[in-house]
Amino acid sequence: MRTDSPSARPGPTRPRSVLIRRQLAVVSVLVVLAPILLARPDARAAALLLALTAALAAAAATLPWPAGRITLGTVGAVVTVASLLVDLLYSGPFRLPAFWLPFEWLALLGLLFRAVRRLPDRWVGPVGALLGLAVLVLPLRFALRVPQGGAAWPVAGMLLSLLPVLAVAGAALYLRILDVRRERAVDRARREQRLEVARGLHDFVAHEVTGIVLEAQAGQLPGQEPEETAALLRRLEEAGLRALDSMDEMVGALREPGGQAGGTGQDERASAATTRRQGLADLPELVARFGATGSLRATADLAPDTAGRLSAEAEATAYAIVLEALTNIRRHAPKATEVTVRVAPGEAGAVELTVTDDAGGPAGTPLLRRRPGAGGTGLAGLTARAAAHGGSLTAGPGTPAGWRVSCSLPGR
Incomplete structure (x- = not known):
């Protein structure tokens, strides 16, 4: 008697990388939001705004996307707009941005890396440019509000942000190019495999089938002797077996190494070892x-x-x-x-x-x-x-x- 029930059966498991990303996102958000408790009561509202913006950027940089209908491009645009609005509208104490600025700055850099590497071609330019702009102007949230700071603070902050932005964007773009090259190489390999199968069908199978047809036509002629008929049947059998062997070799070439369709990887290697070029x-x-x-x-x-x-x-x-x-x-x-x-x-x-x-x-x-x-x-x-x-x-x-x-x- 079976003892398992639908409720006892294991459900679909998520990939381990997805679970790790979600756990990392939760930890990042908690780390960013926890210092709100240390803020003074009169500055808690401003601290909450800064902390929420930094937590949003941290969650967007660590969570796996897409999630349902929410894509990485949408998240990147929302985080960028939120960060730029806080830069323009923030009116709280000037010291508070200095505390949450490193969290948000690092999160925006991570989001920039993911956007440049993973977004579709039509979105990578606009979203990547907006994220780079958000990283560049983020230090101004603190530098422009320092009393008697002068122009040195804003210029220094933007210059210090420019080099990491260029380095992150360049590394992501390089990896993106490598991904594109790898995909094209895979496509070329698949196309060559399809062409090889087509050539095999045309060169070998069609040749044997044509011979079978001609033999069958010759067998329909009147006055065939029993010996001629027996020889004809033997040639038909040999041609059919050669055609089947050619089909088996082509099907074997399409199997993945160690895949279920072709048995074990050892069988695949043995089959490949016995295949000889004509x-x-x-x-x-x-x-x-x-x-x-x-x-x-x-x-x-x-x-x-x-x-x-x-x-x-x-x-x-x-x-x-x-x-x-x-x-x-x-x-x-x-x-x-x-x-x-x-x-x-x-x-x-x-x-x-x-x-x-x-x-x-x-x-x-x-x-x-x-x-x-x-x-x-x-x-x-x-x-x-x-x-x-x-x-x-x-x-x-x-x-x-x-x-x-x-x-x-x-x-x-």
Whole structure:
């Protein structure tokens, strides 16, 4: 029998930092308000005004914001207006501001730091300027009311406040810039991850699915022998398994390390360790699988002295270019009877890669197509990937017929 009840279940817990901030705010307010008890009865009203203004600034500087609909910008504006009004309207004894002035001055500096670092762009300028002004003129609350003080006290007070204001605002602005850079770096990393998944879907999954479709179309032809049907089913199974493996690798790349979706962090590391980039050495197998589908003849000519010339990332790009070219031959060159993939050494340690067919379609029809709005795939995406490694990619009609895709990648 269950013994727990809804009332006995633990409720939602607040973050420890929020509780600490609230406790610090309560202590700060009590410390600021406590000296009111020591003020003389005839000056207690003026002391209460000064203490409440300082307590408001201390609470605003330490409490977590936003709180409900109250934002940090609203609190900063209210505290600034209250401080400036007290500077203008205070008419009590001139010695009282000197006691509460340090509390309010420090609280306003802390609030200035939070405002410059955390407020939205449209509010950080106005609210930060008002808070800086409040800190600068706060010493005048005492200096202008000193009997026979002259101009030295106000000038000295404002100069002494100017340096801390500039230092606090500068430190907050520097941290704000670091935060913006970090957010942009995270956004770029996420975008690159999405593009990597899109490239994987386009390069690998679409290639295997296209092969499956062509195999299924070939299986519908009449007069199939049992041996041919069995071989066809085996190729379909292998292509489907390769497509599933590619999907698993892409889903694994999206998982957070140690996240619930991917199991333990050890599983993630093991999966990452077994994932291998495709390179030039994998091209013969790719071309052989391509030639096994349909009636065309596919050959791979790899010069032995090209091994080790390219980095792992450049080899992965070369493999993707060949894969894209072969996929588009299946889609857009149904009359092709011969396909040749050639890898040869180039000048200054470069690697020259060509994919040619004998029926690439009419002149002016690109073999590597890119749909409008589909970023990171087709000719434009592969050209950009080749350029990122310092190489180039071109596609055009071959001689005497067909289509030719050429890529040059510099050696490492």
